[in-house]
Amino acid sequence: MQTSSRLAIYALIELASNPDRQISAAEIGTKYRVSAHHLAKVLLTLGRAGLVQSIRGVGGGYSFTGNAKRLTLFDIISLFEDTSTSCKLTDPSAATDEEWALFNVSNEINDISISTYRSISIATLLKQVDRRRKAQARLDAEKTEA
Amino acid sequence: MTDTADGQKSDLKIRRATPEHLRHVIDLDARITGQSKPDYWQDIFERYAKRRVDQRFFLIAESETTEGILGLIAGEVRGWEFGSQPCGWIFAVSVDLDERQQGIGEALFKAMCDEFRQAGMSTVRTMVRRQNPLHMSFFRSEGMMAGPYTQLELSLDEG
Numbered sequence: 001m002q003t004s005s006r007l008a009i010y011a012l013i014e015l016a017s018n019p020d021r022q023i024s025a026a027e028i029g030t031k032y033r034v035s036a037h038h039l040a041k042v043l044l045t046l047g048r049a050g051l052v053q054s055i056r057g058v059g060g061g062y063s064f065t066g067n068a069k070r071l072t073l074f075d076i077i078s079l080f081e082d083t084s085t086s087c088k089l090t091d092p093s094a095a096t097d098e099e100w101a102l103f104n105v106s107n108e109i110n111d112i113s114i115s116t117y118r119s120i121s122i123a124t125l126l127k128q129v130d131r132r133r134k135a136q137a138r139l140d141a142e143k144t145e146a
Numbered sequence: 147m148t149d150t151a152d153g154q155k156s157d158l159k160i161r162r163a164t165p166e167h168l169r170h171v172i173d174l175d176a177r178i179t180g181q182s183k184p185d186y187w188q189d190i191f192e193r194y195a196k197r198r199v200d201q202r203f204f205l206i207a208e209s210e211t212t213e214g215i216l217g218l219i220a221g222e223v224r225g226w227e228f229g230s231q232p233c234g235w236i237f238a239v240s241v242d243l244d245e246r247q248q249g250i251g252e253a254l255f256k257a258m259c260d261e262f263r264q265a266g267m268s269t270v271r272t273m274v275r276r277q278n279p280l281h282m283s284f285f286r287s288e289g290m291m292a293g294p295y296t297q298l299e300l301s302l303d304e305g
Contacts, residue, residue, distance in 0.1 A: 072283075115276035115277065118279055119279060119282035119286045120283075120286050121283065121287070124283070
């Protein structure tokens with residue numbers, strides 16, 4: 001996954017988990033240790049896709065306008081990467097059996113990646129974040145008791 | 147119908163399937179898949195709702211205000227091949243097309259997990275087609291992730 005895709009997912013998680021707030025690119029950038037400049041470019045693409053909207057001025061920032069239950073990681077990655085050409089034979093008509101064999105393995109891995117990204121929505125990812133927080137809180141509580 | 151704040155039907159009941167539910171199960175499956183399979187469901191019912199019911203679970207979702215059933219889930223404790231520890235295994239889950247997005251599938255899944263826990267299991271597994279986004283997304287949304295096993299297959303038509 002390319003950096004822009006990763007940043008887009010982080011930004012959307014941040015915005016979708018704070019539906020009542022406008023959040024600035026700088027705030028998101030600080031949390032994920034990335035430049036606000038790079039993030040602003042990513043947010044521009046997300047805005048053009050109708051997934052975020054920005055409000056200028058004091059108290060302004062970005063907010064999530066997508067459907068967290070429907071928006072999948074694949075949808076987001078597709079905005080930044082060509083997801084259709086990961087596996088290619090340079091010249092299929094001249095490819096050897098060995099090249100076809102390796103091509104099939106690459107396709108298998110690509111197919112698993114794509115179906116995984118297609119099956120995980122922003123809402124599902126938010127649930128995972130929540131589970132991790134709760135599990136961490138339980139561990140911390142156990143450590144405190146011990 | 148009054149729904150709760152999280153969108154779940156307020157009078158939703160999850161219970162073990164009984165013989166009276168069988169025709170509703172067959173109807174629900176036929177509506178969803180477009181194929182009526184009474185013999186298949188009769189067989190599943192005989193095996194999973196009547197025998198070894200401490201390790202086999204056939205649950206249905208219903209409400210007082212809706213006729214028939216709203217959904218179903220079926221699973222069993224399965225001692226996996228290749229020496230793996232027994233786990234809970236879900237092999238069917240279905241929710242009426244008109245009743246989706248109301249937490250019925252989630253309630254069925256959680257009830258099934260409770261059954262597995264009571265049976266002493268610590269892991270629940272299933273197998274779904276990668277190209278089936280509905281089931282993939284559902285199980286993912288319930289927290290399921292890729293496990294340590296990979297499904298493999300071979301076309302027997304090839305040499």
